Amino acid sequence: MAKIIPKNKADIDIEVNYLEDLLSYANLPDGIVLLVLHNNSLPENNQGVCVASQLIDIDPEFKSICHCSNSTSWDCCIAIANKWCVSRNEFPAYFTYLLGHEFGHTYICLSNISLHIHCCLIRLCIRPASKNKIVLPHELPNEQLFDQFGKYLSQKLHGSEKLNIEIQKLKTTAHDIEIKNLEQIENLPPSRNFNELRKTMIDFSIPYKDELIACWKHVDNESKKRGDKSLTSLIYDYEKLFEY
Numbered sequence: 719m720a721k722i723i724p725k726n727k728a729d730i731d732i733e734v735n736y737l738e739d740l741l742s743y744a745n746l747p748d749g750i751v752l753l754v755l756h757n758n759s760l761p762e763n764n765q766g767v768c769v770a771s772q773l774i775d776i777d778p779e780f781k782s783i784c785h786c787s788n789s790t791s792w793d794c795c796i797a798i799a800n801k802w803c804v805s806r807n808e809f810p811a812y813f814t815y816l817l818g819h820e821f822g823h824t825y826i827c828l829s830n831i832s833l834h835i836h837c838c839l840i841r842l843c844i845r846p847a848s849k850n851k852i853v854l855p856h857e858l859p860n861e862q863l864f865d866q867f868g869k870y871l872s873q874k875l876h877g878s879e880k881l882n883i884e885i886q887k888l889k890t891t892a893h894d895i896e897i898k899n900l901e902q903i904e905n906l907p908p909s910r911n912f913n914e915l916r917k918t919m920i921d922f923s924i925p926y927k928d929e930l931i932a933c934w935k936h937v938d939n940e941s942k943k944r945g946d947k948s949l950t951s952l953i954y955d956y957e958k959l960f961e962y
Contacts, residue, residue, distance in 0.1 A: 720746035720828065723792065725785070727757040728803035736875075740814065743874045744821045744867075745910075747828040749793035753817075754783055760799045766816045768823035769795045770831060773838075776947045794827045796820040811872045811880040812888065815903065818871030822864030825912060833916050836959055839949055840923050843933035847926040856899045859918045862906060870908035917962060924960050931956045 941948035
């Protein structure tokens with residue numbers, strides 16, 4: 719089972735027993751998970767993020783958040799935005815859902831980093847590849863699966879109704895996109911099954927295969943011109959990403 723190392727920048731009360739129970743139900747693969755309860759917002763106004771240590775040089779903006787260097791002692795870093803850390807007492811089931819969603823990303827990072835990269839590549843280019851048919855992260859099947867995992871963990875720790883009650887309250891102050899995301903969480907069944915994720919991602923992305931490959935090649939060329947590192951540089955054969 720994974721080991722979790724909390725870094726409580728938000729200075730909130732976070733019980734050891736709570737984290738132990740969460741890890742027990744999550745049953746993550748072996749690895750070290752750094753949990754940053756952040757004292758600020760996150761890039762792109764994300765509620766939470768998960769960064770694999772192998773990819774930290776591709777996401778340099780998270781180096782300061784995770785206090786990492788080239789020789790890290792953790793396998794994945796999860797960060798939760800300060801807004802959701804300080805509102806944990808008011809929305810405990812939603813806070814657990816958020817952690818659980820990021821634990822879903824962590825599960826894939828620890829068990830199959832290639833699949834994690836695959837999912838990240840699709841997210842990187844699906845909007846232009848689909849000609850804006852698919853715009854938001856929660857439209858992606860992996861994000862929906864991690865919503866289901868977050869819901870599963872929230873229900874394990876708080877019961878079957880608490881999360882829905884909190885979602886109804888959150889919807890009263892949310893904007894349109896947030897409301898759609900909250901409604902999706904409401905309607906998705908809880909799940910902890912990651913077995914079909916790669917097939918699901920292929921089925922989802924294959925209608926946009928040519929456009930995705932063109933976008934990845936463009937991103938790769940542009941990153942090389944700037945001397946930046948990119949996820950695209952880790953893939954030697956884009957065609958294989960569409961093979962079962």
